[in-house]
Amino acid sequence: xxxxxxxxxxxxxxxxxxxxxxxxxxxxxxxxxxxxxxxxxxxxxxxxxxxxxxxxxxxxxxxxxxxxxxxxxxxxxxxxxxxxxxxxxxxxxxxxxxxxxxxxxxxxxxxxxxxxxxxxxxxxxxxxxxxxxxxxxxxxxxxxxxxxxxxxxxxxxxxxxxxxxxxxxxxxxxxxxxxxxxxxxxxxxxxxxxxxxxxxxxxxxxxxxxxxxxxxxxxxxxxxxxxxxxxxxxxxxxxxxxxxxxxxxxxxxxxxxxxxxxxxxxxxxxxxxxxxxxxxxxxxxxxxxxxxxxxxxxxxxxxxxxxxxxxxxxxxxxxxxxxxxxxxxxxxxxxxxxxxxxxxxxxxxxxxxxxxxxxxxxxxxxxxxxxxxxxxxxxxxxxxxxxxxxxxxxxxxxxxxxxxx
Numbered sequence: 001x002x003x004x005x006x007x008x009x010x011x012x013x014x015x016x017x018x019x020x021x022x023x024x025x026x027x028x029x030x031x032x033x034x035x036x037x038x039x040x041x042x043x044x045x046x047x048x049x050x051x052x053x054x055x056x057x058x059x060x061x062x063x064x065x066x067x068x069x070x071x072x073x074x075x076x077x078x079x080x081x082x083x084x085x086x087x088x089x090x091x092x093x094x095x096x097x098x099x100x101x102x103x104x105x106x107x108x109x110x111x112x113x114x115x116x117x118x119x120x121x122x123x124x125x126x127x128x129x130x131x132x133x134x135x136x137x138x139x140x141x142x143x144x145x146x147x148x149x150x151x152x153x154x155x156x157x158x159x160x161x162x163x164x165x166x167x168x169x170x171x172x173x174x175x176x177x178x179x180x181x182x183x184x185x186x187x188x189x190x191x192x193x194x195x196x197x198x199x200x201x202x203x204x205x206x207x208x209x210x211x212x213x214x215x216x217x218x219x220x221x222x223x224x225x226x227x228x229x230x231x232x233x234x235x236x237x238x239x240x241x242x243x244x245x246x247x248x249x250x251x252x253x254x255x256x257x258x259x260x261x262x263x264x265x266x267x268x269x270x271x272x273x274x275x276x277x278x279x280x281x282x283x284x285x286x287x288x289x290x291x292x293x294x295x296x297x298x299x300x301x302x303x304x305x306x307x308x309x310x311x312x313x314x315x316x317x318x319x320x321x322x323x324x325x326x327x328x329x330x331x332x333x334x335x336x337x338x339x340x341x342x343x344x345x346x347x348x349x350x351x352x353x354x355x356x357x358x359x360x361x362x363x364x365x366x367x368x369x370x371x372x373x374x375x376x377x378x379x380x381x382x383x384x385x386x387x388x389x390x391x392x393x394x395x396x397x398x399x400x401x402x403x404x405x
Contacts, residue, residue: 014359033386051279099233099246122360178317196294208237304386
């Protein structure tokens with residue numbers, strides 16, 4: 001029997017492949033420091049867990065409308081109106097079993113097969129995978145690595161727009177670089193989107209995890225609310241990755257299409273988790289701020305320690321919980337061809353799990369600068385031990401190869 005070509009165009013996420021290998025290594029007795037997974041190491045706040053349990057005991061375990069429990073839609077509408085400075089009605093909110101499903105729904109609903117979708121590279125791997133699966137073309141928009149940090153190449157973005165372009169994907173704070181776009185860059189992207197009548201998919205899952213500067217949603221800029229598909233969720237800020245709870249905010253016409261998509265895809269998001277989501281948004285927020293401040297402290301620590309590793313050069317990320325050091329020189333000094341080989345060597349020889357740039361749809365040919373992603377969703381002790389192992393690994397490889405620092 002044959003399999004559908006569209007299914008074969010889906011790409012596995014490298015993080016889960018690495019996680020499988022780590023599980024096997026740990027089961028064999030290896031001690032692994034994990035910098036590979038984008039998951040907070042904190043527990044879900046107690047008030048949210050209590051709300052979920054109370055909902056189960058209250059028998060809120062049946063179907064909800066496909067777009068969500070009305071009270072949850074209202075809570076999300078209030079939250080987005082307040083935090084983004086735009087007016088959102090409950091009818092514009094569509095609840096999903098995780099932000100990834102909302103992204104899937106957005107691309108399926110707004111992009112035709114054969115169309116072009118522009119997105120930042122390096123990229124969260126689900127974007128190009130889903131675009132490819134529906135038979136569309138993911139067109140990479142590169143970042144520029146400057147002395148001040150990473151900047152999206154807006155001139156390149158503008159030059160890539162053609163009559164075949166239908167969507168621009170944004171993800172800021174950015175996975176994997178931690179970049180935050182300034183308002184002036186968002187304004188230029190908005191001008192491009194309006195001029196060419198494009199959808200903008202704005203993945204704002206890390207909006208609560210900003211350390212320097214202010215988060216601005218492109219949906220808040222003039223004439224952008226109608227064409228912006230804002231997606232967000234609870235995984236990162238509330239440490240609820242396994243709950244699978246996200247949402248999209250769109251214009252009312254598109255919301256009706258999303259509702260039909262959700263009804264056909266999964267009927268509804270688990271009802272009791274939606275009531276937990278109401279508590280997350282309307283209850284005390286001090287645990288979220290405590291997590292953010294801990295991430296901030298870890299960010300400063302991991303960047304300081306990575307910049308002590310021979311051949312590593314790391315910018316200070318502005319948000320999310322990832323560092324994206326340039327390891328071009330480290331690969332040369334260690335006698336490794338690229339970041340893929342560095343990823344494998346760090347795991348096998350140093351017991352440190354990281355992800356190579358190729359996990360994020362980045363080209364890593366011989367002429368490309370090389371990068372790895374470090375997730376600092378790990379305790380300070382693990383960060384110090386993991387970066388020490390990386391430093392010792394590099395020192396050992398340099399000594400063996402006879403290369404000079």
